[in-house]
Amino acid sequence: MNIPKQMKAGARMRRAAAQISLAAMLTLALSAAHASAAAGDTGAGTKRIAIVIDDLGNNMAGTEEIMSAPFRLTVAVMPFLPTTKRDAEWAHRVGHDVIVHLPMEPLRGRRNWLGPGAIMTDLADDEIRRRVEAAIDEVPYAVGVNNHMGSKVTADERVMRIVLDVCKKRGLFFLDSKTHYRSVVSRIGSELGVPVLQNQIFLDDIASTAHISRQFELIRKQVDEQRTCIAIGHVGIPGKKTAAVLIQSAPTVSGDTQFVRLSEMVQTVSQSRGK
Numbered sequence: 018m019n020i021p022k023q024m025k026a027g028a029r030m031r032r033a034a035a036q037i038s039l040a041a042m043l044t045l046a047l048s049a050a051h052a053s054a055a056a057g058d059t060g061a062g063t064k065r066i067a068i069v070i071d072d073l074g075n076n077m078a079g080t081e082e083i084m085s086a087p088f089r090l091t092v093a094v095m096p097f098l099p100t101t102k103r104d105a106e107w108a109h110r111v112g113h114d115v116i117v118h119l120p121m122e123p124l125r126g127r128r129n130w131l132g133p134g135a136i137m138t139d140l141a142d143d144e145i146r147r148r149v150e151a152a153i154d155e156v157p158y159a160v161g162v163n164n165h166m167g168s169k170v171t172a173d174e175r176v177m178r179i180v181l182d183v184c185k186k187r188g189l190f191f192l193d194s195k196t197h198y199r200s201v202v203s204r205i206g207s208e209l210g211v212p213v214l215q216n217q218i219f220l221d222d223i224a225s226t227a228h229i230s231r232q233f234e235l236i237r238k239q240v241d242e243q244r245t246c247i248a249i250g251h252v253g254i255p256g257k258k259t260a261a262v263l264i265q266s267a268p269t270v271s272g273d274t275q276f277v278r279l280s281e282m283v284q285t286v287s288q289s290r291g292k
């Protein structure tokens with residue numbers, strides 16, 4: 018690939034990424050009501066919060082703040098973008114978990130909001146497998162996968178069976194962002210023996226500090242009741258606000274609550290399932 022082409026692609030991707038965030042937020046806003054019912058692990062011991070930040074890989078606003086957050090978290094990095102490798106390596110270096118933020122077809126929204134290498138329901142089995150493998154290969158240090166958009170794909174049994182089968186072979190867990198209430202991910206994951214986690218709260222489906230702060234209070238409530246909570250925020254349009262709320266609020270959680278990486282949550286889930 019020659020340089021001018023790459024630069025043009027970079028500019029296009031930056032524009033596309035701005036649209037991705039908008040589109041993602043629209044999808045998330047519509048489905049946030051369904052997200053809160055997800056079940057959490059109820060194992061004994063310390064209460065645990067796992068914060069996941071989506072949409073890294075494109076030098077989005079808030080990336081630096083999230084990387085330097087003074088607690089453990091997980092970043093979801095999109096494949097095939099200008100800072101995919103940089104962001105994954107950066108997160109790993111500072112001790113955060115890295116997962117692949119796999120673009121997947123939504124029920125609503127244009128295909129070019131998805132970014133490169135997206136998983137579409139009209140693709141053949143082989144092509145889906147090839148795209149999932151390629152995306153995982155693109156993101157160094159990945160320990161899991163979650164969906165970017167994907168309200169159509171996560172409800173599609175054929176496609177999710179292939180995605181989760183690749184996860185199984187690569188030893189990765191799957192975090193279901195729960196953009197669709199009819200998601201088949203949990204059922205197929207447990208059939209195949211792939212650890213599946215579920216998002217419970219979207220932090221910044223509305224990009225205002227007041228809303229993000231209210232969502233953080235929901236995390237507090239959820240972790241008091243269920244002992245664990247998984248919540249998703251974003252870099253991009255809400256990025257700096259989300260990072261600021263998290264960094265301010267993290268020290269104010271009760272003394273028996275820890276911030277953990279998603280991989281630590283997977284261990285808790287599989288331990289309590291094994292009992």
Ligand SMILES: [Zn+2]
Nearest residue numbers: 071072165166
């Ligand atoms: Zn996303």
